[in-house]
Amino acid sequence: MEKSETTHFGYQTVAASEKVRKVAGVFDSVAGKYDLMNDLMSLGVHRLWKRFAVNLTGLRSGDRALDLAGGTGDLTSRMLPLVGPKGWIVLSDINASMLGEGRKRLVDQGIVGNISYVQADAEQLPFPDHAFHCITIGFGLRNVTRKERALKAMYRALKPGGRVIILEFSHPVAPGLKPAYDLYSFAVLPALGQLVTNDAASYRYLAESIRMHPDQETLLQMMEAAGFERCQYFNLSGGIVAVHRGYKF
């Protein structure tokens, strides 16, 4: 898939270079109401998923972390107390609207100081080797065009002993959940998107891109191929979401 010049954008096949632009379009459109939509779509459960992912980071006082595709800064604001005033967090997103929204939100919460904002492409991280104790990517890997490249870039930027935490929609494993989930994703989500953000297409893309995203085992293998060790995943809410963790040794 990566060698060809085409990739998926939801169920469509598009040129690799076009995916970036199309994904940017989606997020530019939803940035302002992103949090509200997350709460509505997941009935607030996304906060628990994020909380669980941050629990797995193992961050401690003085550590450095990179929150990739950090969007509105949910993971960052949860990780900051863990690293404390001596630590440092870089909030990064490829999309300027989302990053701006995140910065605005964190500043409004009074979170300033040991945090930097970097607009960067996850496939080509502008950080030195062995820079972070932990890299998180929450609901972002799905939108990355070349996931293998992004995983390799994360591996490079991690310190030896550091870990990557990937929080992403995945494939339901709980019996009987799939039909209900499909109905919800393809009927309810676009309608909700239309109602709140006046943009059903972006939420149709969300549902489609979740289906096209590699399942739990495939992503685990991709992580191992990128060099991560002791890779493991945790299914949340019956596999609707999974958290993958891998170490660099």
Added chain:
Amino acid sequence: MLMPAVLAAGLETALRRYLSLDPDAAPQLAALDGAVIAIEPAGLGLTLYLFPGAQGLRVMDRYEGEPTVWIRGTPLALIQQWRGQSVGGAITIEGDAAIGRQFQTLLARLDIDWEEQFSRIIGDVAAHRLSQLWRGFHKLGRQTSATLLRDSGESLQQELRALPSRPAVESFLSAVDTLREDVDRLEARIARLRRLNPS
């Protein structure tokens, strides 16, 4: 798998809301920035980590670093202490005890103006009436419990003679103290005489 996270999230929301009701709590929390307070209620198999800071309070159910202070006790003892009641040795504090104490004092001393909070919902006049009513009940309750305590004490001491009176206990305790001091003095005297006359 998400249960501890649910618990931590619930506690965080409750504590944040509770703390936000006292305007003096924010600077006190900010003063504790960087501290990690681990609370381990006995018997629950769960540890909660509290991260106070300028942005308020965060609660996590997992932390792999070393907490600044550990507070352990039965759930009941922990709740009683937060409500400002003395629980004696039922709680142990390990690590930076000063931080632990500062945090406990912060929770125990929260001074919430309930009348003001109610007035935002039901208006000033109604809130004032409600709070007067509440204070009346509270006073009555306090008086009743004090009277009950005094009466039952009197009945046990004076009528049933099951318990000694306070002056009797005090005089007994002071007699014990005098005896102990006398014995100490005697012991010192014997030791001194032995030194003077070793044979």
